[in-house]
Amino acid sequence: MRRWVPWIVAAIVMLILPHVFAGGFGLSLLNRMAIAIVFALSFNMLLGQGGMLDFGHAIMLGFGGFLAMHAMRLAGLGWYVPTPLLPLVGAAGGFAMALLTGWIATRRDRTAFAMITLGLAELVVAVVLMFPSLFGGEEGINGDRSDGPKLLGFDFGTQGQAYHVLAFWAWLCALLMWRYTLTPLGRLANAVRDNAERVGFLGYDPARVRFRVYVLSGLFAGIAGGMQAINDEIMTSVNIGSEASGAVLLMTFIGGIGTFWGPVLGAVLIVLLQVALGTVTDAWQLYSGLLFVSMVVWAPGGLSGILLAHAPVVRAGRLGRLLPDYARLVPGFVLTLAGVAALSELGFRLEAIRGGASAGRVLGLPIVATEAWPWLVATALFLTGALLLRRTFPAARAAWQEAAQ
Amino acid sequence: MSGLVVSGLRKSFGSLEIIKGVNLSIAKGERHAVIGPNGAGKSTLFHLITGRFPASAGKIMLDGADITGKSAHDIFRAGLARSFQVTSLFPKLSVFENLRCGAMRTHGAGMSVLRLLSGYRALAEQTEATMEALGLAHRRDVQAGSLAYAEQRALEIGVAIAGGAHTILLDEPTAGMSRAETERAVSLIRKVTEGRTLVMIEHDLGVVFDLADRISVLADGQVIASGPPAEVRGHPAVRSAYLGTAAEVLA
Numbered sequence: 001m002r003r004w005v006p007w008i009v010a011a012i013v014m015l016i017l018p019h020v021f022a023g024g025f026g027l028s029l030l031n032r033m034a035i036a037i038v039f040a041l042s043f044n045m046l047l048g049q050g051g052m053l054d055f056g057h058a059i060m061l062g063f064g065g066f067l068a069m070h071a072m073r074l075a076g077l078g079w080y081v082p083t084p085l086l087p088l089v090g091a092a093g094g095f096a097m098a099l100l101t102g103w104i105a106t107r108r109d110r111t112a113f114a115m116i117t118l119g120l121a122e123l124v125v126a127v128v129l130m131f132p133s134l135f136g137g138e139e140g141i142n143g144d145r146s147d148g149p150k151l152l153g154f155d156f157g158t159q160g161q162a163y164h165v166l167a168f169w170a171w172l173c174a175l176l177m178w179r180y181t182l183t184p185l186g187r188l189a190n191a192v193r194d195n196a197e198r199v200g201f202l203g204y205d206p207a208r209v210r211f212r213v214y215v216l217s218g219l220f221a222g223i224a225g226g227m228q229a230i231n232d233e234i235m236t237s238v239n240i241g242s243e244a245s246g247a248v249l250l251m252t253f254i255g256g257i258g259t260f261w262g263p264v265l266g267a268v269l270i271v272l273l274q275v276a277l278g279t280v281t282d283a284w285q286l287y288s289g290l291l292f293v294s295m296v297v298w299a300p301g302g303l304s305g306i307l308l309a310h311a312p313v314v315r316a317g318r319l320g321r322l323l324p325d326y327a328r329l330v331p332g333f334v335l336t337l338a339g340v341a342a343l344s345e346l347g348f349r350l351e352a353i354r355g356g357a358s359a360g361r362v363l364g365l366p367i368v369a370t371e372a373w374p375w376l377v378a379t380a381l382f383l384t385g386a387l388l389l390r391r392t393f394p395a396a397r398a399a400w401q402e403a404a405q
Numbered sequence: 406m407s408g409l410v411v412s413g414l415r416k417s418f419g420s421l422e423i424i425k426g427v428n429l430s431i432a433k434g435e436r437h438a439v440i441g442p443n444g445a446g447k448s449t450l451f452h453l454i455t456g457r458f459p460a461s462a463g464k465i466m467l468d469g470a471d472i473t474g475k476s477a478h479d480i481f482r483a484g485l486a487r488s489f490q491v492t493s494l495f496p497k498l499s500v501f502e503n504l505r506c507g508a509m510r511t512h513g514a515g516m517s518v519l520r521l522l523s524g525y526r527a528l529a530e531q532t533e534a535t536m537e538a539l540g541l542a543h544r545r546d547v548q549a550g551s552l553a554y555a556e557q558r559a560l561e562i563g564v565a566i567a568g569g570a571h572t573i574l575l576d577e578p579t580a581g582m583s584r585a586e587t588e589r590a591v592s593l594i595r596k597v598t599e600g601r602t603l604v605m606i607e608h609d610l611g612v613v614f615d616l617a618d619r620i621s622v623l624a625d626g627q628v629i630a631s632g633p634p635a636e637v638r639g640h641p642a643v644r645s646a647y648l649g650t651a652a653e654v655l656a
Binding site: 187200204212 | 495520
């Protein structure tokens, strides 16, 4: 019974959220998060749980999304798939695409698998652009989710109604993907990740384990695609391409691939970064890139890894002891961040000025990229911050090590 | 005939022939040791029998069924399991999960995504029993990668026997162990392979003469002697193959 608590809490939180963020901006943020959560969790079925680095995961989302889009457009032709069920059409699309590509990709593992997925993804994008009648070419295809007859009085035209559909699917998919981790296939996926050869000597064909996991993951990615079709009411080749595949790798890794819930954290954070930073600066992609690289280098366990490392400390009631040492990290961290941000914005603005733009402002601060002093200040901020971090970090780590014992 | 029968087995890598026509006959329930100098082809022989490499020529029969050229997972399903000389576990899974993976197939847990693992009661019970027999019960939830070396070696044997295979191949189960650890491992092997056919590669001749019903000596890709310990001990070909340190043990 206790293991249901997080799911019930999540459901309640998801029901409350649209009332807290009732505006159009808040709702569109929540909708994007719901889609990203399903997509990232499906990606981690491969990367974290199955040891498969898929460079083309968006082809499953994209194909599911396109299929759902076509199903949505049927409403105009007298046929009709109820909007809340469009993710099921997406699931069929993702499943079909996974069958097709997985049949080749899962024969191999590790680097070979990753390279095959990269090649297949390029291939699929090329095919999508080759058939504009089916996929709309560069412009994509669009539809209207409120076109069909009303269902119990809802036409799902408003963002609030769409949110409830998407939130339901996100919750259900997360639950099903968590349940999967407790099944024989879920455990075999872990075993294949750790040591594929040994799995062969225990009566299972590791390639078939990979194939089944891949297809199941594709099905959930397809559901995310169907959700995206509902939310955006348009699918383009961008949704199926390498940028979308890169984004899901980014958010999953930042959230942490070592736990089930890590990708959920990553999805929420990256969507927030995209939208929140996107309103402040044009260079937001630079920041998520920097965050990703810092994570890979300094915290390969991701956010969930950092949190998990503190679980024993919290359980022992020693978190308070860490706070002074952690607090001493803050100045260095803030200065480094300020320096990196200033340098990024200056560089970005310099390029924009070359392109004919005028000097801009970020958070009310003027960005004067054509003079020397802002660059000097930014560099000084960064170097001071980095030095401070270097000096304060060993003590913080030692404090953690002591408290975690 | 029942048991494991290898006839005319050959294996070449390029122009280099490693296994040069091996014949072996191991009766059901027998404890059989394969010994021989380094580079004799013992591990290669194991890899051929268990389907890691395909044989170049020859035939392998398990309980009357031809398993030549079958894949590793098919050979396991025919009732033959193995351990590895270099520990080969699932490092991020717990001791319990490692053993459960070893027994899943036998308990009919296919690649299902509908049933939960916790629903396979007999599987869990047998896994607990195996863990108990290995003396690893107190390490149940520890990741295999964090175990001590001797514990990993015990788990290595455990994963091989967990599925209840009737024929077990152990590749140097006591490699790298101290005297005391070796003794514990021997009594463990004796206990967990009770009533099964055991074939093992072993360098420690003390272990071999203690445990084996019959011994085959492999030298330069061929079996030069095969028989009960007393017989093999006095065999002139064995003595010449074992010039050096091991000769004292044979004496």
